[in-house]
Amino acid sequence: MKTLNTKRWLGLSALLGSLLVVAGCSLAPTYTKPDVNAPAAFKETPQETALAPSEQGTWKTAQPSEQALRGEWWTVFNDPTLNDLEHQALEANQNLKAAAARVKESRAINQTARAGLFPTLDAGFGPTREKLSPASQFLPANANVPSQTLWRAEGSASYEVDLFGRVSDSVKAANADTEQSEALFRSVQLALQADVAQNYFNLRELDSESDVFTRTVTLREQALKLVQNRFNEGEISELDVAQARSELATAKSDAMTVQRLRAASEHGLAVLLGKAASQFSMAANPLTPVEIKIPPGLPSSLLERRPDIAAAERTMAAANSRIGVAKAAFFPSLNITGSGGFESATLGDLFNWSSRTFLLGPFAGTALNLPIFDGGRRKGNLANARAIYEEDVANYRQQVLVAFQEVEDNLSDLRILEDQTRTQAEAVSASNRAAQLSRSQYTEGAVNYLDVIDAERTVLQSQRAAVQLAGVQATSTVNLIRALGGGWGDMPAAPATPLPAASDASVASR
Template sequence: MNAINMNSPTSGHGLAGRLLRPVRIGSALLAALLVLAGCSVAPTYERPSVDTPAAFKEAAPQTTVAGENGSQWKAAQPSEDIARGEWWKIFSDDSLNALEDRAQQANQDLKAAAARLGQARALTKDARSAYFPQVDAGIGATRQRQSPASQSLPADANTQPFTLYRAQVGVSYEVDLFGRVSSNVDAATADAQRSEALFHSVLLALQADVAQQYFLVRELDAALELYRGTVELRGQSLKLVQRRFDEGDISEVDVARAKSELASAQSEAFGIARQRATAEHALAILLGSTPAEFSLPARPLTRISIGIPSGLPSTLLERRPDIAAAERAMAAANARVGVAKSAFFPSLNLTGGLGYESAQLGDLFNWSSRTFLLGPLVGTALSMPLFDGGRRQAGVDRARASYEEQVSTYRGTVLNAFREVEDNLANLRILGDQNQAQDEAVAASARAAKLSHTQYREGAVSYFDVIDADRTVLQQQRVSVQLDGERARSTVNLIRALGGGWGTPVATKLSSAQ
């Protein structure tokens, strides 16, 4: 038996080495690609810092305030029996509670916001699909005639056309080199979170608009009740003046003035009724109903005095949905910088096909008809950009500029949020003092009018003095009603400015909803 040279090229080890060499090269290439797949060129996202004051400038001392409607509020101990986000329940108004529930079920703007959120979530799913191979199947036939030159035949050779039937499954996959796919997913995810924050912003705006419109209707109800009382009193005054005129105690001038004041009060009452109808119609639209389908029974507004805890300014960044939306827009813009930068690096697309092809349809699925294709049919699997005239750099510059825009928008949103809180804190603080002064003005004018009527009956003053005193009472009472309405709406505005409550921040809600 002849000895076998173990070092010869034909030996077993040499043959095995040659066979394993492509495997080792392929394994090394695969390992390198996996390492590159883990490398992302996207910049690390950090939320830009914003300057927040230690406390709100207009915040009142943390005290307990009890209103005429029995509501109480402690700034240090928010009411735990009220569900988070259902801030309107602090007004203890069953009608308002029912309207808020109805609006959240039927408002068309809220439904549109929900649809936009659904679109954003679908786009996130679309972006995540790039993590997985794309598989498709197809069957078809091609009819072709090859040229004589392609078959190395004479130019006048006769080549016959033939039909080729194919049935195959195709697979394509983009390796996530340099984080292009993951950056796209990050951007789509941040966009979806932004849409969710905007949905909460629309929801909060709807809740606040319903409450404000409701209190406006109640304010106008109070004004109507005031004018109805004024009309009744002026009607009685007219009867008194008419009787004195009939008895010859006064001239007809006083009668004319009394009639004028009565008609003026009636006209103003009609004007208030017109405003009330318009306000009720606007409230119906917020509830998703036509004005003909909605009617709110008249009920005058009572004074609302509820202390709202402003909390620390830093927590405003977490509670306000519009701030959360602006922050998520920054995150999305930052991720798109990574997408733009990844265009400078190679991209790898793996493709393949497996199936059958045959010149005869009956032989299509025979084992001998099987075929496969690895790699792209047209083009290359690994592509490396060389020159594009600055197009990719322009994309990076645009993405960075977009990010800077979102940073400025975010900081502007934060500043506007602080302004809104301070404005409404100042409104409520000053309105409290104004209400107190106005109550004194109403009491004093009512006392003066009562004395004027007494003096007129005794003949000590003219009817002009009575009319002037009555006008002053009506004016002061009207201002008092307007201040009550303004105070109710400012309370709603403050809650809205604080992000819709005092409880769980919006950021926590967003994370739990994913």
């Protein structure tokens, strides 16, 4: 008998030892970032900001750096009003506050997942009233078993051994989800900063257009006076007067259209700042052309700077860990529970040493559970986890391609806009000269008033086009900075709106 007990003990010890060996071993596939076939340099990189020959073709492994401070990039525009608006938006924008709340949600879920690494402890106190059946006490069927009150003061503990890495993989997935939510917060923050800058430059562009129309209306009024005087002197017909009045009214109407667009733009900017439209107004200030050169750097570094790419990569990492969780479901799980304390029939005897009690073993839930048949549920869960990972890989690669496209689009826009702006400036100068000549010739009677109207319309169109190009150039510069992740080169970092403070548990998990 002693030999038999020894063999059982050795067998149990061997089983427990093997379980301890596999405890914490992850079944998740080894995580590696997929190749994205990034180019060595951007095709549209301007020559003056191109990489040095020694840097061309350089590649380094990209690491998500969405937590890195990117600095107050909008200060490169050297506009105090824009600086103030950006700070107001970071403090009060409601979309940014909602993104910060989502970070807190993710950290709370992460803390819940981490709790699985530790045992749970509970304590209880109170009486129970019970009546046992005669059969449970091995008594005759007609035996009278009196009911009784039992007082209990007990503590219980339970713990799931991390066999095959089910718990640790769940924690890894939760950590990656938290990092994803933080990267998405940075993405929302960057989008807000860019939207404020774009809306601001759009507002100033409309101020420039309004200034053009103000000067145009003044010229139209002067022209109407001139034509009216010539009509009063009998030099021209009433047709010229009617045409002059029509041009003046049209210019005033177009000016009102610009004012309407400006009001809507101002209201949109107020919302970005977290204010009611009725509580915000901005004085008119025509746009000054933006001529800032932004060096895009290496395409590989884009994978580090873009918070949306970092978020897609963390989503992929979380999905990879959940494959391990789905695999672990095919293997045994070990849950250890037990309770101990005091139990007595009277409250006065409850805490006597003789009233102590404990319960361990299968009746308390200690069990090594081996799944045998579930109708294909675990197989379906594993297939689903793998498919989600494949989807996240495709989404990550697509996000990288879109990022490269956005950079190339804005680089090409700025390159072409530089030449187009110069060309349009020449058109404005030429149209002004043509209008001046046509007015002089009309005064001398060499041309009719329709020629003057055509010349002045051309001036207005060319001036508006020049102003609009300046606005497009400013917003394209902002778009390029946004596409690059909000920073570039060795620009000094400055504190921006911080993420919500992480709890001790979430900090320890990273």
